[in-house]
Amino acid sequence: MIKGKNILITGGTGFIGSHLAEMLVRQGNNVTCFDRYNINNNWGWLEESELSNDINVILGDVRDFDSVHDVTAGQDIIFHLAALIGIPYSYKSPLAYIRTNIEGTYNILESSRLRQIEKIIITSTSETYGTAQTVPISESHPLVGQSPYSASKISADQLALSYHLSFDSPVIIARPFNTYGPRQSSRAIIPTIFSQLMLGNELSLGNLSPTRDLTYVADTCKGFIELANHPKLEGEVVNIGSNKEISIGDLAELIKTIVGKEIKTTKSKERFRPGKSEVDRLLCDNSKICELTAWKPEVELKAGLKNVYEWMLSIDLNQVYKADRYNV
DSSP: OOEEESEEETTTTTTTHHHHHHHHHHTTTTTEEEEEEEETOOGGGGOOOOOOEEEEEEEEEEEOOHHHHHTTTTEEEEEEEEOOOOOHHHOOOHHHHEEEIIIIHHHHHHHHHTTTTEEEEEEOOOOOOOOSSSBOOOOTTTOOOOOOHEEEEEHHHHHHHHHHHHOOEEEEEEOOEEEEOTTOOTSSSSHHHHHHHOSSSEESSOOOOOOOOOOEEHHHHHHHHHHHHTTTTOOEEEOOOOOOOEEHHHHHHHHHHHTTTTOEEEEGGGHHHHGGGGOOOBBBBBHHHHHHHOOOOOOOOHHHHHHHHHHHHTTTTTHHHOOOOOOO
């Protein structure tokens, strides 16, 4: 267990970052969350956290080397989660993904090199694999950029590995499959399904046949920490996933049983990815992380979905989610 470290989390006020920050604080670390500057000084999901007084929040811009370099001073470990992650929006603005995901990662890597940071965990994504060519998908699977988003993440990963090979930077690539849980944005499939069922009388989705490997957010965060705690994983890529898959259609039916609402699912053309860009199947081979660390997925899908439902019942859904609109 990591304890007594100065830890920086980029993207730390977001979905996964806020959960990771809370977990690391509870383990006895000094945590700083770096997230995008806004004029309201809003701390995202940390606004409501019971541990907000124990977390140092600094706002800036991961695309700005100066603010990144400033915030890395005095840090021991960096978890780099800051990124643009919405795949549909990457069709509209590929350059935004290049600047945030690639240049932002460069800023973290270069600052870390200059600051001599002990360890840097770079957050990748299973989307870098594209549609599964072999299953389950191991870390040796080819990388295929089927969207500008995934291409930017492949580039960021390769840049990070180049820093390890060129400068001996202590980089680890954490490659989570589809993480879900409380606080996830409506851009993701699970909050989309829940919010539509809870606020309306229709369920509008895109392609129902693709499968995804879904991992509960607490399990993903524990995976990050296990990787950071390992003494000899620098320069490695490590998957974090459940080694189970479910189709979007079956997922929708499962969530309907949890909400207790039986309505017809309709397909909306605007929610479909371009044909060649659709990732049809993702199934994680998690043997590497399970063999090298004490990590294993603990939260079963139905139990995790019930946690999401209970959380969504506790918030103002109309304020957080606009279920009647497609969130690109």
